[in-house]
Amino acid sequence: MNTNKTFLRGELVLPLIIIMNSFGVVLMLYSGTGISAISSMTYALSEVLPVFSLGTWTYIFQSALILILMALRKKFMPQYLLSFGVGFAFGLMVDVHKEWIQVLPTAVPFRAFYFVASYMIICMGVALSNRCKMPIIPTDLFPKELSDITGAAFSKIKVSFDIVCVATTAVLTFICLGGISGLGVGTLLSAFTMGKVIGKIGEWMDGHVEFVTYQRRGHSLHSRHSRHKLRLA
Numbered sequence: 114m115n116t117n118k119t120f121l122r123g124e125l126v127l128p129l130i131i132i133m134n135s136f137g138v139v140l141m142l143y144s145g146t147g148i149s150a151i152s153s154m155t156y157a158l159s160e161v162l163p164v165f166s167l168g169t170w171t172y173i174f175q176s177a178l179i180l181i182l183m184a185l186r187k188k189f190m191p192q193y194l195l196s197f198g199v200g201f202a203f204g205l206m207v208d209v210h211k212e213w214i215q216v217l218p219t220a221v222p223f224r225a226f227y228f229v230a231s232y233m234i235i236c237m238g239v240a241l242s243n244r245c246k247m248p249i250i251p252t253d254l255f256p257k258e259l260s261d262i263t264g265a266a267f268s269k270i271k272v273s274f275d276i277v278c279v280a281t282t283a284v285l286t287f288i289c290l291g292g293i294s295g296l297g298v299g300t301l302l303s304a305f306t307m308g309k310v311i312g313k314i315g316e317w318m319d320g321h322v323e324f325v326t327y328q329r330r331g332h333s334l335h336s337r338h339s340r341h342k343l344r345l346a
Contacts (some may be wrong), residue, residue: 123245123326130241131199134250135206137234143214144227146299149235150275150307151252152207153282153300161289168208175200175251182258195248203250228299236307240314243267246326256308271308279304 142148148156155170165173179193179200217223242249243257256274260267279300286294 118321118323120323120325121245123247123324126241126245126324127199127247127249130238130245131203131206131250133234134238134242134253135203136210137231137238139207139210139214140227140234141231141299141303142295143217144224144231144299145219145297146224146228146302147297148295148300149231150279150300150304151235153295154278156295157282157285160294161285166208167211168204168206171207172197172201172204175204178251178255182255182262185259185262192248193251193254196251196254199248200251232299232303232307232310235303236310236314239307239311240318243311243315244318244322244324246324268308268312271311272305275304275307 138149138152142152142156147153152167152171155167155174158170158174159165159167162170176197179197182193183190217227239253242253248254249257256270257267259265259274260270263270279296283293283296286292286296
C-alpha cells in the first residue's frame, strides 16, 4: 500500500472536472481537428437542429444516456439524477467556453497545440471523473456503468462508445447536411485511443492519489468493485 498518496476531496475536484471537460471539448473543436468523440453526437444535433445550442443538446443527449442506464439496470436509480445535474452544469459551461474562445489565435501551430492540449485535458478530466467518488457527467458515467453492468473492461467499452458516436455523427450529418460535419483526424484519433490513455492515467492516479468525500461508504455511486475494474482497464 502506498502511504505517500495525496488525499483530495471529491467535492472540490468536481467543479474542476466540469470546467476541464467542457473546455477540452470546445478547444478540440476550435483546433479544427474535429470535435471530441464523446461530444460528436451533440454537435451533429446542434448543426442539424440548430433550434438548441451545443450546450443544450449536450444535456438532452446526456438525459437519454441516463434513461438507457436505468433501462439496463431495470430499476429507477435516483443517484443517476445527480449525474444529470452535473451534466446540466457541463452543458452550460460548454456554451460559456464557446463564447470566449474566439479570442484565441488561430494560426496552424496554435491549432496543433490546441488539439494536443484538449486531448490531454479530456483524458485527465475523465480519469478524475471515474475516481472522484462524486456524481459525474453522464457521457463519462455511461461507459463506466456499462462496464460494471456487462463486466467488460472500461477501455473497451469507452472505445466502442466513442466509435458509435462518431459513426452516428457521420451518417446523421451526411444525410441531413449533404456532407460530414464536425469530424476530423482529431475525432478519429480520440475515438480509437482515448480509452487506453484514460486507463493509463487512471492507473497512475490509483498509485498516487486517494479521493475522499463526505459520503458514507455504503452510499457512494461507484462501488469498490467498479473502481477495481477501472484500474484493470
